[in-house]
Structure formats: structure tokens, C-alpha cells
Amino acid sequence: MNAVPNQALPAQPLSVWVLDEGRRGHLNQSLGLLDALARHVEVRSEVVPARYVVPGWLRTVVRTAVIRSRDIPDGLIRRCYRDLRLPSGRPDIVISSGGRSVPLALWLRQRFACRQVYLGEVRPYPTRLFDVLLTPVAQPGAAHVVPTELLVTRVTPHDFDLARNATRATFGVGENECTAAILIGGASRSHVFRDSDWRELANGINATRAQYGWRWLLTTSPRTGPGVEALLQASIDPGALSNAVWWGEQPHSVVRQYLAAADVVYVTSDSLTMVSEAVASGKPTVAVRPHKIRHSAYVEDALGAAADNRRILPVTCDGLPASAGSLETLRPLTQAPGDRYAGALLDLLPSG
Structure with missing residues (x-):
């Protein structure tokens, strides 16, 4: 499958897919960003179960293939994620957290020419793979990184x-x-x-x-x-x-x-x-x-x-x-930081 260049975001509502790779903490980060986005723009959202079944000894092989590939094979994704079922239509934005979600997120971007947003610990993947990265760890010189106050949560x-x-x-x-x-x-x-x-x-x-x-x-x-x-x-x-x-x-x-x-x-x-x-x-x-x-x-x-x-x-x-x-x-927060993250995210993603 040939990669398609990313398109500008359409007029609202935005179609947002959230990948759930099975860890509650990772899903809550993604849903926290989704909540904040929904306070800024109209969204239609889907949570996509993404059960990653690659055994530990093969994960380095898959990760290396994903990092180096310009064209992630459909068959690789189908083997990595059991019983993968995608929603109808196409996403404008894919949000995910956790390393197990990365191969699927990048493949979805390739397939649908959508924007891919990742939250949390990026290592061992290079930051250049992601359209927007939200992380509490400084990434000097990376213009597509949104610094966060610890992890993104659904709490305000x-x-x-x-x-x-x-x-x-x-x-x-x-x-x-x-x-x-x-x-x-x-x-x-x-x-x-x-x-x-x-x-x-x-x-x-x-x-x-x-x-x-x-x-x-x-x-x-x-x-x-x-x-x-x-x-x-x-x-x-x-x-x-x-x-x-x-x-x-x-x-x-x-x-x-x-x-x-x-x-x-x-x-x-x-x-x-x-x-x-x-x-x-x-x-x-x-x-x-x-x-x-x-x-x-x-x-x-x-x-x-x-x-x-x-x-x-x-x-x-x-x-x-x-x-x-x-x-x-201490300087406790008085405003929901997610609103700032959502605004910065939308600024980084071109509108149609």
C-alpha cells in the first residue's frame, strides 16, 4: 500500500479514533485529550480495541520494521493485532498512548492520510515518527511536541x-x-x-x-x-x-x-x-x-x-x-491543563 500525504483537517466535526491497547492508564491519557478537544471543537469519536499479540522476543523486530518502513504492510498489522476491527468511515485524527499502539497508529495514518497524535513515553521510537507528541519530558528542538504537566488525565x-x-x-x-x-x-x-x-x-x-x-x-x-x-x-x-x-x-x-x-x-x-x-x-x-x-x-x-x-x-x-x-x-493548578494541550494541538494541525 502506498503512503498518502497527510491532508489538512476538515471543517468540524472532526472524526477522532482513540486506540485502546488494553492498559487503562494509557487509555485514560488518550481520553483525557479527547475530552479537552471536545471542549474546543465538535468531534465524533470511536474507541478502537487494539490487542497487540506480538511476543516479547519479536517486538524489537516489529519496532525496527515500523521505524524503517515507508510502507507498513497490511499483513504485518493484521498479524500484530488480533481480531482488529476498524470503525466505518475514516479518521481525521488518531490518538494513542503506549508503545503497543504505535504500529497500528502509524499504519492508520498511512492508510487514511490522517493525523497521528501520541501521548506519553516515546522511547524507543524516534519523535520524528509522530505528527504531534504530548509528553512531560523535554524534547529540545522538536516543534511538534506539546509539553504536558505530567501525564494527560481526565481529571480537572x-x-x-x-x-x-x-x-x-x-x-x-x-x-x-x-x-x-x-x-x-x-x-x-x-x-x-x-x-x-x-x-x-x-x-x-x-x-x-x-x-x-x-x-x-x-x-x-x-x-x-x-x-x-x-x-x-x-x-x-x-x-x-x-x-x-x-x-x-x-x-x-x-x-x-x-x-x-x-x-x-x-x-x-x-x-x-x-x-x-x-x-x-x-x-x-x-x-x-x-x-x-x-x-x-x-x-x-x-x-x-x-x-x-x-x-x-x-x-x-x-x-x-x-x-x-x-x-x-506549591503552585496547584487552577485551570484544566488539557484545554491548553488541545489548543496547542489544533494549532499544530493545519485546518482545511
Whole structure:
């Protein structure tokens, strides 16, 4: 199939296809950008399931072929994505996040002469492959890159303007009672949590209750694990908690409710998604890390930029009590950053 030159965007409505390669965090980034686009222009959207079935040992081969090819074969895409079914019509814009979506996104651009927009970690692909790249990591000299505040999310500060008091009442929190939320992840490739880290975290929750009268809204996650949950339950004073969700016992998501109710949000920085949602909520955000960190350029660059912009306050697990006196140094968001991203995206894509 011969590649077709990209066409200018048509008059509204825009047809936008969002690729879902199966990871919730990646899909939420794409949907966050779609939400913002829809606040600027009229869109017709489709979510396209893209189940990537290439085994690990072959992925480098496929990636190399995609990078070098000017004409990605239809057969390669059909073999890489099981049961691929495309919507009717043609897209004007294809949005995706996650490396598994890249071969399909580039092939769709080739087939339909549409514009391709990618969010997040671009490596190991070169930035030149994408029409527009949205990323929190600086890309010097790349005019088609839109810098983002951490990851793009569906959360905005305005989501919680009217929900605060009602949500606090749900958790038994007084109107003037200082309430902190803590969103707990767990071990990752970059974050090495030890039992001593979790004990320090628990001690910090107890200390802020004793010193400042704070009450906490706590949730663990699928990454936390039953052993860590048991340690935290044994170490945290129940009187310090207004509400707790232990994922291993009764899994259900309360992140949005906690973001609405909290005055300040603490989040373990193993999950860029959780940190990004906390920052996007407009609440002062403290990113909590273990003492041992393995090098990860993307995670370090993203969190470092957020700290430099005073969107997050980074602390180790023993730093909760001291952090309470530094919250005023933060600059929480007051406007939805997605609106800025959507505007920059439309400026980069020529209109018809």
C-alpha cells in the first residue's frame, strides 16, 4: 500500500479514533485529550480495541520494521493485532498512548492520510515518527511536541468545585477539619519499597494526626499487596483514618471521591498516573517515594519537571510530618491543563 500525504483537517466535526491497547492508564491519557478537544471543537469519536499479540522476543523486530518502513504492510498489522476491527468511515485524527499502539497508529495514518497524535513515553521510537507528541519530558528542538504537566488525565480542578462538602460528609469529615488523602501504590521497576518504608509512612500518618489534628482518607491499590496492607493496618492508628479502602479485602475505586474531599493529597510516586491525577485535581500534592529508587529516565524526568514547576513536593516515606510545613511552596493548578494541550494541538494541525 502506498503512503498518502497527510491532508489538512476538515471543517468540524472532526472524526477522532482513540486506540485502546488494553492498559487503562494509557487509555485514560488518550481520553483525557479527547475530552479537552471536545471542549474546543465538535468531534465524533470511536474507541478502537487494539490487542497487540506480538511476543516479547519479536517486538524489537516489529519496532525496527515500523521505524524503517515507508510502507507498513497490511499483513504485518493484521498479524500484530488480533481480531482488529476498524470503525466505518475514516479518521481525521488518531490518538494513542503506549508503545503497543504505535504500529497500528502509524499504519492508520498511512492508510487514511490522517493525523497521528501520541501521548506519553516515546522511547524507543524516534519523535520524528509522530505528527504531534504530548509528553512531560523535554524534547529540545522538536516543534511538534506539546509539553504536558505530567501525564494527560481526565481529571480537572473544576470536577470537584461543587462536590467537596457533600463528599466530605460521606466520609464523616467536618467542614473545617483538615483532611489529607493518601493514594498508595507499591513496588515497581523504579520504586523499591521495603517494610521499613511502609512503617515510616504509617508513623508519618500517626504523627500528623497527633501534631496537626489531620484525618486521613487512605486507599491502597492492586499493586500494594496483602502483606503491605497487613503491615499498614497494624501500624496506623485507626483514629487517624476517616476512611480506608484496603484493595486486597474490598477492592473499589474511591480516588475521585478522595480528590474531591481532601485538602491535600499524598501519593506514592511509583504510579505516574496517580500523581498526575492528584496534580490535575488542583490540590496540593506530595509525591512519596521509598529510600531506594532504580534509575528510570522517563519517571525521573517527569517527576523532576513537576517538582521544578512546584506542582509536587517530593519526599521520602519518613517525610510526611515535615512536609506539612512546606505545602505553601506549591503552585496547584487552577485551570484544566488539557484545554491548553488541545489548543496547542489544533494549532499544530493545519485546518482545511
